[in-house]
Amino acid sequence: MTGRWHHLAMGTLVSLLVVFAVAWLSERPAWQSLPEDVALIRLSFTQSGVRNCRARTEEELAALARNMRQKQICDRRRAPVYVELDLNGTTVLARDLPPTGLSGSGPSRIYQRFELPAGDYDIALRLRDDPAMTGFTNTAERQITLEPAENLAIDYDAEAGGFIFH
Amino acid sequence: MTGLRTALRRGFDRAERALDQLFGADWNPLAHLGTIGWFLFWTVAITGIYLFVFFDTGVTAAYSSVEWLSQDHWWHAGVARSVHRYASDLMVLVMFTHLIREFAMDRYRGTRWFSWVTGVPVIWFVYLSGITGYWLVWDKLAQYVAVTTTELLDTLGIFGEPIARNFLAPDMLSGRFFTLMVFLHIAIPLLLLLLMWIHIQRITDARTRPPRGLAIILLVALVAGALAFPAPLQGAADLATVPQRIGIDWLLLSLYPVIESVPSGVIWAGVLVFTILLVGLPWLPPKSEGGAAQVFLDFCNGCGRCVADCPYTAITLEPRSDDAPFQFEVAVNSARCVACGICMGSCPSSSPFRRSGDLITGIDLPDYPLAELRAKVIDAAEALTGGAGSGRVLTLACGHGAGQGAAPGRVELPCVAMAPPAIFDYIISRGLADGVCIAGCAERDCQNRFGVEWTRQRIARERDPYLRARVPRERLLTVWAGVTEEKRLGRDIAAFSQRLAALPAFENIRPIADEEKAAVQKTTSRSAAE
Ligand code: HEM
Numbered sequence: 065m066t067g068r069w070h071h072l073a074m075g076t077l078v079s080l081l082v083v084f085a086v087a088w089l090s091e092r093p094a095w096q097s098l099p100e101d102v103a104l105i106r107l108s109f110t111q112s113g114v115r116n117c118r119a120r121t122e123e124e125l126a127a128l129a130r131n132m133r134q135k136q137i138c139d140r141r142r143a144p145v146y147v148e149l150d151l152n153g154t155t156v157l158a159r160d161l162p163p164t165g166l167s168g169s170g171p172s173r174i175y176q177r178f179e180l181p182a183g184d185y186d187i188a189l190r191l192r193d194d195p196a197m198t199g200f201t202n203t204a205e206r207q208i209t210l211e212p213a214e215n216l217a218i219d220y221d222a223e224a225g226g227f228i229f230h
Numbered sequence: 231m232t233g234l235r236t237a238l239r240r241g242f243d244r245a246e247r248a249l250d251q252l253f254g255a256d257w258n259p260l261a262h263l264g265t266i267g268w269f270l271f272w273t274v275a276i277t278g279i280y281l282f283v284f285f286d287t288g289v290t291a292a293y294s295s296v297e298w299l300s301q302d303h304w305w306h307a308g309v310a311r312s313v314h315r316y317a318s319d320l321m322v323l324v325m326f327t328h329l330i331r332e333f334a335m336d337r338y339r340g341t342r343w344f345s346w347v348t349g350v351p352v353i354w355f356v357y358l359s360g361i362t363g364y365w366l367v368w369d370k371l372a373q374y375v376a377v378t379t380t381e382l383l384d385t386l387g388i389f390g391e392p393i394a395r396n397f398l399a400p401d402m403l404s405g406r407f408f409t410l411m412v413f414l415h416i417a418i419p420l421l422l423l424l425l426m427w428i429h430i431q432r433i434t435d436a437r438t439r440p441p442r443g444l445a446i447i448l449l450v451a452l453v454a455g456a457l458a459f460p461a462p463l464q465g466a467a468d469l470a471t472v473p474q475r476i477g478i479d480w481l482l483l484s485l486y487p488v489i490e491s492v493p494s495g496v497i498w499a500g501v502l503v504f505t506i507l508l509v510g511l512p513w514l515p516p517k518s519e520g521g522a523a524q525v526f527l528d529f530c531n532g533c534g535r536c537v538a539d540c541p542y543t544a545i546t547l548e549p550r551s552d553d554a555p556f557q558f559e560v561a562v563n564s565a566r567c568v569a570c571g572i573c574m575g576s577c578p579s580s581s582p583f584r585r586s587g588d589l590i591t592g593i594d595l596p597d598y599p600l601a602e603l604r605a606k607v608i609d610a611a612e613a614l615t616g617g618a619g620s621g622r623v624l625t626l627a628c629g630h631g632a633g634q635g636a637a638p639g640r641v642e643l644p645c646v647a648m649a650p651p652a653i654f655d656y657i658i659s660r661g662l663a664d665g666v667c668i669a670g671c672a673e674r675d676c677q678n679r680f681g682v683e684w685t686r687q688r689i690a691r692e693r694d695p696y697l698r699a700r701v702p703r704e705r706l707l708t709v710w711a712g713v714t715e716e717k718r719l720g721r722d723i724a725a726f727s728q729r730l731a732a733l734p735a736f737e738n739i740r741p742i743a744d745e746e747k748a749a750v751q752k753t754t755s756r757s758a759a760e
Pocket residue numbers: 263264265266267268321324325328329332337338342345346347349350352353356426429430433435436437438677679
């Protein structure tokens with residue numbers, strides 16, 4: 065039986081060392097996901113581009129059942145949404161966001177991270193959901209101060225008046 | 231691949247020998263990785279259920295509930311939390327060691343592919359269980375895990391709305407998404423349990439419980455670890471900031487730094503390639519096992535001993551199909567048979583003494599039949615030097631232990647339990663040698679699971695077929711030794727030989743007649759030619 069006590073003691077000792085090592089590894093060494101002085105801007109929104117529509121001709125309307133006689137006929141496919149982001153006057157993002165869905169009938173989406181050194185920024189955003197128009201559907205300009213580790217989220221909601229800073 | 235396997239195998243053997251000293255062979259943790267995995271699973275499950283009593287499943291209160299149970303209730307709920315975490319971590323360690331060890335022991339190919347392939351999804355479910363668990367704490371680490379995971383998942387493009395948007399800003403945090411995580415952290419471990427159960431379906435009486443002593447040792451170590459290093463909390467999650475420096479669990483979350491450092495395509499491709507390679511490993515290259523055991527109904531009385539002894543559930547008892555006056559017969563499922571020969575050793579018909587006709591038994595290996603074993607034994611006996619009584623030792627060696635490889639006076643077997651006890655009797659009573667050494671693999675974990683155990687019990691007359699009482703036990707030596715213990719085997723055999731030489735001459739020898747010997751050798755040369 066002394067053999068078994070020896071095994072209990074030694075086995076526990078070895079197992080303890082393994083558990084301690086595991087406990088250590090479950091927390092250390094720390095991982096630097098972002099440098100200390102960096103902040104994050106995340107631009108993410110969902111916005112539908114316009115559809116390409118035209119008026120139906122008289123003949124086309126006549127050919128339709130009475131309750132189906134809508135004046136306009138639209139493509140299923142939506143237009144891409146165009147978005148731009150300037151930081152301190154430099155354009156860091158200028159992109160056509162294609163519509164989603166197999167036939168392109170879904171909204172355009174973006175989720176984009178920008179890792180930036182903390183500090184002051186002039187930030188300008190422009191969005192156009194109709195390629196036919198000149199200029200932009202919505203714009204926003206702000207002066208912001210990013211603290212280290214700050215997480216600034218920028219969303220867009222046409223109904224709420226455009227860009228939203230969280 | 232073979233070189234790598236051999237090197238790993240020898241490495242394991244050395245490490246296991248050291249642990250034999252510390253834990254004892256029967257508690258050796260490296261020989262119990264499967265059972266420890268199960269033990270850890272239940273430990274995690276029970277502590278998890280206990281934690282749920284104190285845990286608030288709402289995203290706003292989750293963190294404070296974990297903080298409260300870790301501080302105000304540190305002595306029970308806090309300990310449960312730490313044990314829950316460290317047992318999960320250990321599971322990763324144990325799982326990969328088990329994987330490498332099964333590879334090293336070449337138990338992943340051939341008909342054993344099933345255990346290997348069903349082990350692969352287990353890996354991912356262990357990780358997924360851990361990841362969803364870290365999510366629930368809703369501290370800075372959880373926030374980091376949530377954002378990194380959802381950003382990675384979004385690169386698949388299968389979710390309409392990017393799910394990372396759930397963590398964009400504090401006012402966008404969705405309680406529903408958190409509830410989904412709580413659900414997943416219960417559902418995924420349940421699926422893991424199902425997978426672990428499937429994993430052991432082709433194993434007879436799979437060991438899922440460690441020996442009690444080892445279980446106590448593990449539990450004590452886990453609780454002591456939990457008391458010494460309570461699992462920390464890294465401050466409540468705050469979506470208005472990004473976690474910059476986080477304490478990461480390098481066992482369960484080691485992929486996260488990689489996810490951040492390489493493009494998502496590389497991650498997905500890596501996961502896919504790793505999984506496919508691992509699943510395909512049993513065929514890279516496949517193992518050429520001997521043919522599956524065959525039943526010879528004329529010599530089978532349906533006693534069912536082979537069914538009980540087969541380690542891989544390959545034999546089943548069936549209703550008798552011929553007119554013999556027995557109720558049962560047996561059938562071998564060749565897709566499960568690893569050709570270990572243990573069934574041949576268990577069959578009461580496996581008697582090398584039989585002289586009339588060909589030596590056929592109830593169940594036999596087509597590529598290594600009993601007749602060939604007997605012929606090899608006779609050949610090996612002829613190679614022994616010295617006359618009767620000089621201490622001649624004939625060795626029946628397991629091909630996976632210290633006795634692997636050809637040597638004079640040695641007959642190699644896929645498993646020592648393939649030798650029916652009658653053959654020990656035969657060797658000694660026919661004067662083929664002065665004694666028999668049964669050189670099996672290391673006793674802590676038999677290559678074929680039950681070979682060591684069955685051999686021991688048969689010799690001790692505790693399990694059918696019994697070794698006949700007339701066999702003098704001092705002329706039998708059993709050595710259990712792993713691949714790196716050739717020297718010890720040699721020493722043990724030499725000492726045994728000396729003891730045999732000192733014994734009074736064995737009286738009851740009935741030597742094999744020359745014509746019998748010739749007949750035996752003829753049948754083998756025929757079966758070898760076939
Ligand atoms: C935590 C996860 C796992 C647990 C709890 C576990 C458990 C077990 C158990 C209990 C056995 C039966 C051992 C016996 O009774 O002799 C076994 C066998 C086996 N496991 Fe696992 N296992 C796990 C993961 C894996 C993984 C990831 C692989 C490889 C991909 C794997 C490959 C094997 C193989 C090849 C065998 C068969 C051994 C033989 O044929 O004798 N296991 N496992």
